Amino acid sequence: MSSITILSFRRISSSTNTRHWSALHSTLRTMSIYNAVNEPLLEYAPGSQERRDIEKALQKYIGKTIDIPIVIGDEEIRTAQVRKQVAPFDHKWAVATYYYATPDIINKAIESNLKARADWEKRPLQERCNIFLKAADLINKHRMDVIATTMIGQAKNIWQAEIDAAAELIDFLKFNVMFAQKTTQYQPLSPTPNVTMNSMSYRGLEGFWAAVCPFNFTAIGGNLPMAPAIMGNVALWKPSDTAVLSNYTVYKLYREAGLPPGVINFIPANGPCFGDTVLASPDFAGLNFTGSVSTFKTLWRQIAQNIDIYKNFPRIIGECGGKNMHFVHPSADIDSVVTGSIRSAFEYNGQKCSALSRMYVPESLWPQIKSRMLSIVKEIKVGSPLDRESFVTAVIDDKAFSRIKSYIEHAKNSSNLAVIAGGNCDDSKGYFIDPTIIETKDPFDKIMQEEIFGPVVTVYVYPDNQVLETVQIAQKTSPYALTGAIFAQDKAAKEELTEAFRFCAGNFYINDKSTGSIVGQQPFGGARLSGTNDKAGGPFYMARFTSPLSIKETFVSQKAWRYPSMEN
Ligand SMILES: NC(=O)c1ccc[n+]([C@@H]2O[C@H](COP(=O)([O-])OP(=O)(O)OC[C@H]3O[C@@H](n4cnc5c(N)ncnc54)[C@H](O)[C@@H]3O)[C@@H](O)[C@H]2O)c1
Numbered sequence: 109m110s111s112i113t114i115l116s117f118r119r120i121s122s123s124t125n126t127r128h129w130s131a132l133h134s135t136l137r138t139m140s141i142y143n144a145v146n147e148p149l150l151e152y153a154p155g156s157q158e159r160r161d162i163e164k165a166l167q168k169y170i171g172k173t174i175d176i177p178i179v180i181g182d183e184e185i186r187t188a189q190v191r192k193q194v195a196p197f198d199h200k201w202a203v204a205t206y207y208y209a210t211p212d213i214i215n216k217a218i219e220s221n222l223k224a225r226a227d228w229e230k231r232p233l234q235e236r237c238n239i240f241l242k243a244a245d246l247i248n249k250h251r252m253d254v255i256a257t258t259m260i261g262q263a264k265n266i267w268q269a270e271i272d273a274a275a276e277l278i279d280f281l282k283f284n285v286m287f288a289q290k291t292t293q294y295q296p297l298s299p300t301p302n303v304t305m306n307s308m309s310y311r312g313l314e315g316f317w318a319a320v321c322p323f324n325f326t327a328i329g330g331n332l333p334m335a336p337a338i339m340g341n342v343a344l345w346k347p348s349d350t351a352v353l354s355n356y357t358v359y360k361l362y363r364e365a366g367l368p369p370g371v372i373n374f375i376p377a378n379g380p381c382f383g384d385t386v387l388a389s390p391d392f393a394g395l396n397f398t399g400s401v402s403t404f405k406t407l408w409r410q411i412a413q414n415i416d417i418y419k420n421f422p423r424i425i426g427e428c429g430g431k432n433m434h435f436v437h438p439s440a441d442i443d444s445v446v447t448g449s450i451r452s453a454f455e456y457n458g459q460k461c462s463a464l465s466r467m468y469v470p471e472s473l474w475p476q477i478k479s480r481m482l483s484i485v486k487e488i489k490v491g492s493p494l495d496r497e498s499f500v501t502a503v504i505d506d507k508a509f510s511r512i513k514s515y516i517e518h519a520k521n522s523s524n525l526a527v528i529a530g531g532n533c534d535d536s537k538g539y540f541i542d543p544t545i546i547e548t549k550d551p552f553d554k555i556m557q558e559e560i561f562g563p564v565v566t567v568y569v570y571p572d573n574q575v576l577e578t579v580q581i582a583q584k585t586s587p588y589a590l591t592g593a594i595f596a597q598d599k600a601a602k603e604e605l606t607e608a609f610r611f612c613a614g615n616f617y618i619n620d621k622s623t624g625s626i627v628g629q630q631p632f633g634g635a636r637l638s639g640t641n642d643k644a645g646g647p648f649y650m651a652r653f654t655s656p657l658s659i660k661e662t663f664v665s666q667k668a669w670r671y672p673s674m675e676n
Pocket residue numbers: 320321322323324325328346347348349378379380381382383384398399400401403404406407427428429430460461462559561590632633634638639
């Protein structure tokens with residue numbers, strides 16, 4: 109790994125000895141970069157060691173309520189605004205008690221960030237990277253706690269929790285470190301090093317970042333404050349109300365890994381209260397947001413309104429929703445369509461931003477695809493994530509339950525729409541919604557346009573001789589461009605469809621489902637209203653968290669003020 113540090117860099121840069129510069133540049137050329145590889149997934153087969161481990165870990169949490177404080181520096185704070193995070197599959201069970209931060213407390217957290225920044229930003233990149241690589245080791249060591257808290261708090265079954273809270277989070281930590289090193293490796297040209305040496309110093313931003321997190325991925329909660337911190341920034345971690353337990357479990361491991369107090373403060377808070385307070389601070393430097401379009405637009409508008417108070421132009425990153433499609437060509441392989449669509453639409457109850465939500469299927473293939481999807485849906489078990497057979501579990505909360513149910517009711521009440529599988533909703537114990545398949549005669553019905561974020565997929569069946577017309581419909585149906593997939597065996601069709609949907613997704617799949625991106629393999633993010641497409645888990649992402657300083661140092665005394673062209 110790199111032996112170059114910002115501190116040593118500064119020491120060298122203050123020297124006028126060109127030999128030091130040459131040494132720096134040759135070290136930069138030879139420095140070794142951390143080689144991130146993806147975390148292997150554990151399988152949790154019955155009888156396996158990991159199966160026993162997760163069952164033991166779950167016992168620590170089942171039936172209990174964990175108390176979670178606000179954390180600023182080393183101080184734990186509890187306010188009078190006591191909140192409960194409930195198990196979505198058993199809403200009488202509060203899995204955690206936490207406390208909303210008040211505006212005063214949020215301002216105190218900002219002060220603490222700024223105080224910690226003075227030292228953190230100056231630390232060598234290598235030192236910061238080492239802390240987060242240690243955090244990756246600790247997540248692995250305490251894998252079962254991170255997974256168990258994700259299972260009970262966000263209702264993920266073991267498989268989905270493993271993908272998210274263990275594998276993806278560890279991947280984010282390791283790939284962010286690697287890309288931070290690669291990003292900062294660039295040094296500008298110095299064609300006459302005995303006369304002039306050019307260099308670039310990679311600074312964290314002046315001020316603090318607000319990391320505003322969604323409920324649906326523990327890994328995203330862990331990533332949003334951590335990526336800026338690696339690059340020398342300080343951040344407020346605002347967890348989602350429905351993911352406080354898993355996010356706090358990860359936060360504690362970051363601190364245990366050596367993250368100094370105040371670099372990341374853990375601030376559960378009412379969303380608008382948090383937004384209003386942090387965006388009113390002149391030191392607000394950046395927003396790292398993942399969540400819905402409406403929240404992102406609200407925050408962006410507020411930033412614009414407050415633009416005159418800021419010391420810097422804030423950086424804005426926002427990854428939002430989608431209306432992700434599978435477009436099936438008449439030459440498609442039916443097995444791939446059926447398996448991919450069931451998985452993408454119903455894994456984690458359709459609550460992945462990349463989940464399949466609308467399908468376009470040619471009428472020649474629909475009878476087979478329909479009968480196979482309906483028969484799989486009959487086999488899908490809906491239930492508690494603690495039951496190893498549950499493929500679909502409960503949706504996250506009462507608001508999500510009502511929203512998803514309203515789309516199903518709309519389908520039941522519309523003559524253009526037919527509910528052909530599922531449609532049952534039951535919130536008596538938990539927020540359960542059966543995997544639901546709807547057929548539509550109207551490709552522009554709102555159910556084909558709006559993000560539902562639940563286990564509901566709508567299918568539009570098109571005449572085989574109208575592929576191009578249907579492509580045009582699919583292109584303009586939704587304002588989002590997050591993920592999309594085409595299924596085709598015909599080579600020319602594959603090329604044509606890929607070109608036709610070039611701007612309809614940030615992550616595009618050919619003969620594969622629209623979900624399941626892996627850090628470092630399919631860097632993730634969408635365009636249009638799906639977000640700023642900064643591709644978390646990729647190299648450009650880390651560049652967003654640095655404010656580079658270009659330095660030119662000249663070693664020879666400069667005497668001539670006249671241009672050569674003026675000389676005789
Ligand atoms: N593109 C991606 O990478 C990606 C990944 C995951 C989730 N998502 C999207 O996230 C959404 C689901 O997540 P969610 O329900 O948690 O989203 P949400 O917008 O309801 O909440 C996101 C966060 O914003 C906070 N918030 C709400 N109002 C706020 C305000 N006025 N000021 C400051 N913070 C505020 C919430 O408390 C929460 O922490 C879906 O739309 C999904 O598609 C996108």
